[in-house]
Amino acid sequence: MTDGNELFDDLPVQYFPQTISQGGMGQVWTQHKAQLIAKYIYLFTIITHHGAYIDGFAGPKNRDLEDSWAAELVVQTEPRRLREIFLCDLDPKKIEALHELVARQPDLEQRHYEVLTGDFNDRISYVLASGLIKEKTATFCLLDQYTLECHWSTLVTLAGHKPVGARKIEIFYFLATGWLHRSLNGHTVNLDRPDVWWGGDGWKELLSASGEKIAIRMAERFRDELGYRFVKPYPIYEREKGGGKVMFHMIHASDHPEASKLMARAHRNVTLAPEPLEQLEMELSQIDP
Ligand SMILES: C[S@@+](CC[C@H](N)C(=O)[O-])C[C@H]1O[C@@H](n2cnc3c(N)ncnc32)[C@H](O)[C@@H]1O
Incomplete structure (x- = not known):
């Protein structure tokens, strides 16, 4: 006997994208950028128990x-729920630092760590071909x-890795809105670099747009061209408490309906005392991974 619903278990889930709104755009302080990402992943892995x-x-x-x-x-971050970790950089000195970081970890036997040397735009195909990023693996990039x-082609590759209907690899993308105009203007002779970054010559329209408009435009591309359901641009300020100018934006793209709430919670958390793990587990266990 089936209740009928099981017949549809294998069908891909149809997701409908949301509108991009700046309402409630958090003020993320530059000193807290790394903490915010670590905290978000910590909260997310309380739900998924892996990642x-x-x-x-x-x-x-x-x-x-x-x-x-x-x-x-x-x-x-404790508890160590992430199981696969890939760290890439182009600069040999940074690679040394990454190897040192991995060597310091107490769980080399339990986790898959990989330090990759080279251009991430090339190395990403190796990561995805490893077979470790599966359809149900909650993955943060x-x-x-x-x-x-x-x-841009790297974003397309990341977004297209999982089969249709599965939740895509989540992306935290840093957009240098504070110095983008200067950088793009500097490339008006050598057009290759911005063309490859943007994925065409559409970046020229950005030259007359404000940083905020550029962030929204990029977020729209994540939604419309890459197909993410929930996309939000977060401004990163020069000084504490939203002081000074916006240095850059972080675009967070996810297919998980709880993503924005978890991000808001992570943001509150990086400035406040941590919540007890038992309390979080009780609350977050209600969420469907
Ligand atoms: C902004 S820093 C990263 C900061 C770091 N995430 C942190 O939390 O401190 C950018 C890094 O990208 C590296 N890099 C530059 N071009 C690259 C490329 N094409 N592929 C991989 N790494 C690259 C640089 O060597 C540098 O270490």
């Missing part, structure tokens, strides 16, 4: 600034580029 982390531009930007290195915070290093 994979891909960091495409993983080397530390500033080793002297404590708690500012995303890869370090994510890898060291941080793309913390300087300005134009992450190719």
Whole structure:
């Protein structure tokens, strides 16, 4: 006997994209960027009890600034629910730092760690071909580029990895809205770089747009061209408490209906005392992974 619903278990779920709204756009402080990502993944893995982390531009930007290195915070977050960790960088010095980070970990036997040297735009195919990022693997990918290093085609590859109907790889994408105009203007002779970054010459329309408009435009592309259901651009400010100018935006793209709530909670959390794990487990266990 079936109740009828089981007949449809294998059908892909149809997801409908949301509108991109700036309402409730959190103020994310630059000092808290790495903590925010680590906290979000921590909350998410309380629901899923597993997860994979891909960091495409993983080397530390500033080793002297404590708690500012995303890869370090994510890898060291307790409980250690992430099972697969891929860390990539182009710079041999940063690769050394990444190897040191991995060597310090107490769970080398339990987790799959991989440090990848080279251009992430090439290395991503190796990561996805590893067979470790499966249809049901909750996967988070941080793309913390300087300005134009992450190719649009890499985003297409990440978004298209899982079969239709499965929740796509979540992306945290750094968009350098604070210095993008300067950088794009500097490339008006050599058009290759922005063309590859944007995936065509559409970036020229950005030259006359404000940073905020560019962030919304990019978020719309994540929704409309990459097919993410929930996309939100978060401004990252120059100083604490939303002070100074917006340095850049972080675009968070997910297919999980709880993503924005978890992000808002993570944001509150990085500035407040942590909630007890038992309390979180009780509340978050109601959510369908
Ligand atoms: C903004 S930093 C990353 C900061 C880091 N996520 C943190 O939390 O401190 C950008 C990194 O990307 C690396 N990089 C630049 N181009 C790259 C490429 N094409 N592929 C991989 N890594 C690249 C740089 O060497 C640098 O370590």
